[in-house]
Amino acid sequence: xxxxxxxxxxxxxxxxxxxxxxxxxxxxxxxxxxxxxxxxxxxxxxxxxxxxxxxxxxxxxxxxxxxxxxxxxxxxxxxxxxxxxxxxxxxxxxxxxxxxxxxxxxxxxxxxxxxxxxxxxxxxxxxxxxxxxxxxxxxxxxxxxxxxxxxxxxxxxxxxxxxxxxxxxxxxxxxxxxxxxxxxxxxxxxxxxx
Amino acid sequence: xxxxxxxxxxxxxxxxxxxxxxxxxxxxxxxxxxxxxxxxxxxxxxxxxxxxxxxxxxxxxxxxxxxxxxxxxxxxxxxxxxxxxxxxxxxxxxxxxxxxxxxxxxxxxxxxxxxxxxxxxxxxxxxxxxxxxxxxxxxxxxxxxxxxxxxxxxxxxxxxxxxxxxxxxxxxxxxxxxxxxxxxxxxxxxxxxx
Numbered sequence: 138x139x140x141x142x143x144x145x146x147x148x149x150x151x152x153x154x155x156x157x158x159x160x161x162x163x164x165x166x167x168x169x170x171x172x173x174x175x176x177x178x179x180x181x182x183x184x185x186x187x188x189x190x191x192x193x194x195x196x197x198x199x200x201x202x203x204x205x206x207x208x209x210x211x212x213x214x215x216x217x218x219x220x221x222x223x224x225x226x227x228x229x230x231x232x233x234x235x236x237x238x239x240x241x242x243x244x245x246x247x248x249x250x251x252x253x254x255x256x257x258x259x260x261x262x263x264x265x266x267x268x269x270x271x272x273x274x275x276x277x278x279x280x281x282x283x284x285x286x287x288x289x290x291x292x293x294x295x296x297x298x299x300x301x302x303x304x305x306x307x308x309x310x311x312x313x314x315x316x317x318x319x320x321x322x323x324x325x326x327x328x329x330x331x
Numbered sequence: 332x333x334x335x336x337x338x339x340x341x342x343x344x345x346x347x348x349x350x351x352x353x354x355x356x357x358x359x360x361x362x363x364x365x366x367x368x369x370x371x372x373x374x375x376x377x378x379x380x381x382x383x384x385x386x387x388x389x390x391x392x393x394x395x396x397x398x399x400x401x402x403x404x405x406x407x408x409x410x411x412x413x414x415x416x417x418x419x420x421x422x423x424x425x426x427x428x429x430x431x432x433x434x435x436x437x438x439x440x441x442x443x444x445x446x447x448x449x450x451x452x453x454x455x456x457x458x459x460x461x462x463x464x465x466x467x468x469x470x471x472x473x474x475x476x477x478x479x480x481x482x483x484x485x486x487x488x489x490x491x492x493x494x495x496x497x498x499x500x501x502x503x504x505x506x507x508x509x510x511x512x513x514x515x516x517x518x519x520x521x522x523x524x525x
Contacts, residue, residue, distance in 0.1 A: 149481065149505075149521075150495040151345040162502050277487075287343065291508060291521050293471075295501025301344040307489025308356050311343075314485060316512055323508060325517065327343075327485050 139201060139257050141265045142284035143273035145300050146322070149289065152297030153270055158212065163290050166322035177223025178216075189319035200224040201263025202256035204276075207232075209269045210243075218242050222266060227256045229272055249275045270300050278306035282329055285311060289323045333395060333451050335459045336478035337467035339494050340516070343483065346491030347464055352406065357484050360516035371417025372410075383513035394418040395457025396450035398470075401426075403463045404437075412436050416460065421450045423466055443469045464494050472500035476523055479505060483517045 145153045146163045154160050170186030174193045183193055200222045207230035218240040220226050225242045229252040233245035244259070246252045249272055256265040267273045267282070276282050287300070311327035318324075339347045340357045348354050364380030368387045377387055394416045401424035412434040414420050419436045423446040427439035438453070440446045443466055450459040461467045461476070470476050481494070505521035512518075 149479075150493075150498075162504075285343075289519075291505035293495050293498060293501050293503040295495075295498040295503075299344075301487050301489075304344075304487060304489040307344075307487050309487040309489075310356075311485035313512065313515065314517060316510055316517060318507065318510055321507065323510060323519065325483075 139260045139262060139264055140283045141253060141257070141267065141276070141281060142286055142326075143267040143276070143282055144196070144286035144288070145270060145273070146288040146290060147300045148292050148294045148297070150293045150295065151299050151301065152294045153300045154298045155294060156296055156298070158298065162292050162294060166288065166290065166319055169320040169322075176221035178219045178221045181221045186320035188317050189322060189324065192317050192319070192324050196266075197222060199264045200266050201260025202227060203266045203268050204229065204252050204256045204272055205267075206230070206269035206272050208271070215240060215243055224263070224266070225259050227252045227259070229269075250279060250281065253281050270298070274301060274304055277309055277329070278304060280306075280331075285327045285329065287325045287327075289325055290321065291323075333454045333456060333458055334477045335447060335451070335461065335470070335475060336480055336520075337461040337470070337476055338390070338480035338482070339464060339467070340482040340484060341494045342486050342488045342491070344487045344489065345493050345495065346488045347494045348492045349488060350490055350492070352492070356486050356488060360482065360484065360513055363514040363516075370415035372413045372415045375415045380514035382511050383516060383518065386511050386513070386518050390460075391416060393458045394460050395454025396421060397460045397462050398423065398446050398450045398466055399461075400424070400463035400466050402465070404428075409434055409437055418457070418460070419453050421446045421453070423463075444473060444475065447475050464492070468495060468498055471503055471523070472498060474500075474525075479521045479523065481519045481521075483519055484515065485517075 168184045172190040174183040174190050202224050204227045210228045227244045310330040314325040314327045362378045366384040368377040368384050396418050398421045404422045421438045504524045508519040508521045
């Protein structure tokens, strides 16, 4: 059965990027080990510790579709229609880009609930990953998220773009997490309590 | 050798209390198990899981002095001069209370650096615990903290009083943590990188 989860790398003070979208202080763990994990796009691979490698391989093999917002889509130029996670992408936006037809593995939909429903159809038996914090927050408030995954990095940024903000349905409660300690990161996987 | 550490129970979105200083959603772990850990004040004890019990016993036996701000002192009425951690308290405040003389185990000092220095003298070979978030933040920015401890609770509060805010010296970087998983809490202990 497909699970809907959100996964972000976060600082101890809750930021997923610095104020200029920089992730240098946060993404060190993707290169902090000596195990190579290939992504679905041959141009990219990860070089992580063994524990993080196991987690990444599970994520990569389980992903059936990815949901993101228009901001992340624009920042990454839609990953050239080839997201490293190896799954089709569903973009929540009110304005599909003009070159949408040239992106056969990307779907554009108008709302969060519709985006997740579409992603579940695409994913089938596999999981749906939410890759944008603003979509994750809205989906959480709508009760559409099964798991919240946080790769917690041992740094305080002081300022930046928060993972969780503007929640309208809080408090949101979770089960105790599955914890995987890696190099320069603590992976925490929380199941949402209904 | 005395260590200076700060320890708070924190939500996944970084809050140590709700906007009204309530800790109901956060402090559940202090009563979530079947192991009784007596505090230094016989009126109080903790009822926690075995892992949290070991952590709490170590904290209680290691504490040589506690530093807090005037706000927490007022909220708790100075713990009746008998903090559950069993150590003398140093309060950072510009105005000592009128009944200061009736509180033989409480010291009042005017600044954060002075407060920590005084606490280290009192603690001797034991540790100094910083119990107020605003003092912790200032001490961290001044390079006076050896360890940051977070008891991370599986809840998103959505709003409240943050552990880490208004940092002036960020980014602050830490070693990978010691992780202890308890019932309704993940204890994370980070050593500050110099």
